[in-house]
Amino acid sequence: MPRSPYGVDVRSMFSQVDYFVDVASGLVLRLADSTHLAVPPSNFSHTIDFDKYKSVHGALVPTHVSEKFMGTEVWVLQLTDLKFDVGLVDSHFALE
Numbered sequence: 001m002p003r004s005p006y007g008v009d010v011r012s013m014f015s016q017v018d019y020f021v022d023v024a025s026g027l028v029l030r031l032a033d034s035t036h037l038a039v040p041p042s043n044f045s046h047t048i049d050f051d052k053y054k055s056v057h058g059a060l061v062p063t064h065v066s067e068k069f070m071g072t073e074v075w076v077l078q079l080t081d082l083k084f085d086v087g088l089v090d091s092h093f094a095l096e
């Protein structure tokens with residue numbers, strides 16, 4: 001996370017989610033959550049990083065997303081091309 005983020009903390013009884021947001025752009029850079037279990041005492045950390053935002057039809061979309069669980073990278077999503085609603089027409093969503 002090269003930019004200076006600020007954090008927003010959301011908590012429940014057994015878990016906590018922190019949203020790290022870029023101060024200048026308002027873009028989400030990271031979601032970090034942890035789950036705390038009392039028996040046995042344990043703490044499970046989990047992060048999802050969003051990077052390399054690209055403008056697609058006016059919407060900023062992260063083209064690099066990675067997930068870590070307990071510090072180990074689980075997966076990486078690298079988008080090379082992104083299009084919205086290509087070939088879709090209203091009739092595809094008609095209720096019958």
